[in-house]
Amino acid sequence: MSLDDLYRDVILDHYSHPRNKGTVEGATVTREGANPLCGDEIRLSLVVRDGVVQDVRFDGKGCSISQASASMMTERIKGRGVQEAGRLIAAFKAMMRGEAAGEEMGDLEALQGVRKFPVRVKCATLGWLTLEGALEEAAR
Amino acid sequence: MGIPATIRDDFPILRQRVNGKPLVYLDSASTSQKPRQVIEAVVRYYEEYNANIHRGVYSIAERATAEYEAARAKVARFLGAAEPAEIVFTRNVTEALNLVAYAWGRRHIGPGDEILLTEMEHHSDLVPWQLLAQERGARLRHIPFDDQGRLILAGLDRLITARTKIVSVVHVSNTFGTVNPVAEIARAAHARGALVVVDGAQSAPHRRVDVRGLGADFYGFTGHKMLAPMGTGGLWARRALLEEMDPFLGGGEMISDVWLDRATWNEVPWKFEAGTQDVGGAIGLGAAVDYLERLGMEAVEAHEREITAYALRRLREAEIPGLTVLGPGIDDRGGVVSFVIDGVHPHDISQVLDTEGICVRAGHHCTKPLHRKLGLGASVRASFYVYTIKEEIDILARALLKTRELFRVAG
Ligand SMILES: Cc1ncc(COP(=O)(O)O)c(C=O)c1O
Numbered sequence: 422m423s424l425d426d427l428y429r430d431v432i433l434d435h436y437s438h439p440r441n442k443g444t445v446e447g448a449t450v451t452r453e454g455a456n457p458l459c460g461d462e463i464r465l466s467l468v469v470r471d472g473v474v475q476d477v478r479f480d481g482k483g484c485s486i487s488q489a490s491a492s493m494m495t496e497r498i499k500g501r502g503v504q505e506a507g508r509l510i511a512a513f514k515a516m517m518r519g520e521a522a523g524e525e526m527g528d529l530e531a532l533q534g535v536r537k538f539p540v541r542v543k544c545a546t547l548g549w550l551t552l553e554g555a556l557e558e559a560a561r
Numbered sequence: 562m563g564i565p566a567t568i569r570d571d572f573p574i575l576r577q578r579v580n581g582k583p584l585v586y587l588d589s590a591s592t593s594q595k596p597r598q599v600i601e602a603v604v605r606y607y608e609e610y611n612a613n614i615h616r617g618v619y620s621i622a623e624r625a626t627a628e629y630e631a632a633r634a635k636v637a638r639f640l641g642a643a644e645p646a647e648i649v650f651t652r653n654v655t656e657a658l659n660l661v662a663y664a665w666g667r668r669h670i671g672p673g674d675e676i677l678l679t680e681m682e683h684h685s686d687l688v689p690w691q692l693l694a695q696e697r698g699a700r701l702r703h704i705p706f707d708d709q710g711r712l713i714l715a716g717l718d719r720l721i722t723a724r725t726k727i728v729s730v731v732h733v734s735n736t737f738g739t740v741n742p743v744a745e746i747a748r749a750a751h752a753r754g755a756l757v758v759v760d761g762a763q764s765a766p767h768r769r770v771d772v773r774g775l776g777a778d779f780y781g782f783t784g785h786k787m788l789a790p791m792g793t794g795g796l797w798a799r800r801a802l803l804e805e806m807d808p809f810l811g812g813g814e815m816i817s818d819v820w821l822d823r824a825t826w827n828e829v830p831w832k833f834e835a836g837t838q839d840v841g842g843a844i845g846l847g848a849a850v851d852y853l854e855r856l857g858m859e860a861v862e863a864h865e866r867e868i869t870a871y872a873l874r875r876l877r878e879a880e881i882p883g884l885t886v887l888g889p890g891i892d893d894r895g896g897v898v899s900f901v902i903d904g905v906h907p908h909d910i911s912q913v914l915d916t917e918g919i920c921v922r923a924g925h926h927c928t929k930p931l932h933r934k935l936g937l938g939a940s941v942r943a944s945f946y947v948y949t950i951k952e953e954i955d956i957l958a959r960a961l962l963k964t965r966e967l968f969r970v971a972g
Binding site for chain 1: 906
């Protein structure tokens with residue numbers, strides 16, 4: 422097992438320079454997620470309107486994997502349709518299970534290496550599961 | 562007389578390589594490694610005289626019973642108990658603390674009574690009291706700690722009141738490493754008629770403990786942190802106290818006589834040992850005590866102090882940017898060094914260290930309230946034992962520099 426598989430440059434870059442960090446003003450939905458085992462925390466705030474994620478920001482504290490994954494996620498879904506975001510969540514979860522993603526993953530592929538470190542998979546998926554909950558809430 | 566240089570030969574696990582590197586085991590506060598002598602004692606039990614105790618009249622059952630009770634006598638002597646009957650075997654210290662909360666607490670703690678703990682307790686010494694307090698309508702109070710991880714005793718007179726029934730304190734903190742002034746706290750508690758419970762998970766393995774000199778009324782310990790097998794441990798209390806207590810678990814062996822609708826209790830300590838015990842484990846615990854006594858607890862403590870002082874100095878001298886060590890200076894500290902590095906999360910640190918063969922704990926070490934008070938979600942903990950050597954500290958310091966380098970961009 423090589424550390425380079427885990428700490429790819431793009432991950433370290435998102436960790437040290439998180440994109441979309443903070444809270445969206447006038448958010449239509451906010452959601453918190455936590456990984457009680459290791460204390461990672463993510464707070465998402467989104468503006469979902471007309472079936473589109475108009476804006477999204479994340480806040481939280483945790484390891485490089487959880488924070489970078491959330492940062493990459495916000496970058497990817499901002500401005501995208503809710504349905505597309507839903508497909509991406511499914512694809513990301515599939516990728517982390519070692520299955521075919523069925524979507525163009527782009528930079529997110531860097532997180533595939535986390536699979537070799539099973540205890541860290543939960544860190545990578547935290548932001549995505551939080552997003553899943555947020556979108557369900559927005560649909561209600 | 563110190564720890565012999567050959568000690569590592571007694572620990573088979575330390576011979577292996579992990580990720581191509583020699584195993585550097587710095588997580589002994591979590592669980593200790595086991596020497597050959599302990600492993601062999603357990604194997605001998607299973608290979609030569611595996612039988613249930615206190616029941617059979619045949620030879621191997623008698624031998625099993627004798628060895629099990631001999632282990633109790635060894636533990637009693639090791640902790641300074643007046644007699645073996647003062648030692649109740651449990652699965653671990655968590656069970657010992659729960660035993661006190663249920664068997665003593667339910668009878669004696671009522672609405673409005675107070676239970677005094679500290680802010681640095683392990684969850685094992687928080688949650689059983691929370692459950693009891695909720696059930697009985699009692700109030701929990703906590704002795705605070707200062708920025709060095711030392712208990713603040715200045716307000717103790719106000720924290721211990723006429724309503725205080727129990728004061729329960731960790732002897733040596735598993736996160737700060739602080740050696741707490743149990744005797745002083747016990748004096749204040751006893752002056753108000755409260756009983757004193759001591760969580761000895763991190764003291765029994767590492768220093769000479771004299772339960773009676775300590776001023777404790779109950780002292781819990783856990784075997785797996787003191788070279789013994791998993792699932793072993795116990796509770797010490799004076800015979801009179803154990804005798805007046807209700808049982809904890811009901812079942813076989815803890816009874817004297819049973820009718821369809823009632824039962825009477827066995828004598829102490831068996832009154833608290835319901836069901837078939839971990840006999841092999843207890844015998845392994847006895848072997849672990851033998852091993853520690855041969856080393857001498859004074860030598861064990863001196864060795865750990867030397868390693869800990871070296872670690873504190875080495876981490877300082879390595880000048881790892883952003884590194885902060887939690888807890889007090891060497892004078893009040895056991896073999897535990899917890900730290901954080903600005904901009905590098907403890908899990909990432911631990912992950913990088915793993916690739917160097919280094920085992921450290923990353924997380925809250927079951928002291929969430931302590932971490933919350935410090936504004937931390939987690940920390941890294943390196944902890945030492947009889948087999949820890951300075952070379953391992955050097956490997957740790959070098960690996961931390963490398964970690965810092967990897968995450969330099971994040972700083
Ligand atoms: C101070 C302290 N108390 C309690 C415990 C709980 O020990 P166990 O899990 O063996 O019951 C530990 C160890 O995890 C500890 O360090």
